[in-house]
Amino acid sequence: MAPEKQRTVVVTGASSGIGASCVRYLEKKGFHVYASVRKRADADAITALGSSRLEPLLLDVADAESIAKAAQTVSAALNGEGLAGLVNNAGVAFDVPLECVDMGTLRQQLEVNAIAPVAVTQAFLPLLRRERGRVVNVSSINGRVASPFSGPYCMSKFALEAFTDCLRQELADWQMHVAVIEPGSIDTAMWDKGREYDWSAVASKHDLDLYADGYQAYRKFSDKIASQAIPCDAVSQAVFHALTAKRPRTRYLVGTDARVYARLAQICPDRVLDWVGRKVMGLGSTRSSPKV
């Protein structure tokens, strides 16, 4: 009997957190996995895991040249075979009031979380087509429900959801499935990285007068949900299902918090949802704007 053909997937943002967890999970399930990382040291750490089914792939998803090079590397290694899946997971998060966000930060946020998945998918689609491969985009519950002070992140994830929905319909003719994963709070380094980017440390006095109280309340709330975060495995399982199930879902809510917020967003009018959000975050009452 001929040996079962090994199926290959690419996972972006595999240096830590959800990406690293997905890579290990998929490798254990028998996939040949290209784990995409930005730094040589992270590539070496993947090689050091010592699995013949795991290969590091240097890729900065915000760099067109890097994307083209990574796609060429995988294409050459596959030698005429195709890709079974692409997991667009790499992401960053900047929490800052929208009135104060500088355009460089906003562009970076949108570039990595929303534009890069399009660019990476375009680059790998010729290989995916050969196998009727699947695309799985790691979004967030913030791709469905927006919250104050994480506006740039929410904008990027809403865009990623739209990308997923459009691509799913455009690839339907070829029966190529596209899914989106919508986790709630997951225990990864993203929370610490978010704390490192402290808008209030660089904000002007004018901006602080407007938003410092709300921002501090948001950060306190953010610390609380980070402390209740669940392990990455739940996301890896959802990704695996999206890549392999006979009848994959179009969207996967991961975590009780994500399911509760999604349900509330379905049943509550906007203003009721805003009120609930402000209460939960401990945001204060309305006030008048200062004279400028």
Ligand SMILES: NC(=O)c1ccc[n+]([C@@H]2O[C@H](COP(=O)([O-])OP(=O)(O)OC[C@H]3O[C@@H](n4cnc5c(N)ncnc54)[C@H](OP(=O)(O)O)[C@@H]3O)[C@@H](O)[C@H]2O)c1
């Ligand atoms: N943690 C949560 O609660 C949560 C909830 C919902 C959704 N998510 C989503 O899950 C995904 C993974 O995040 P995580 O929580 O696992 O955080 P994480 O541990 O910080 O992982 C983020 C990954 O993205 C990579 N990355 C960032 N910018 C990149 C770039 N320009 N090119 C290539 N890779 C880049 C990072 O690589 P470096 O190490 O090189 O920076 C890292 O591997 C993100 O899309 C995030 O929005 C997370």
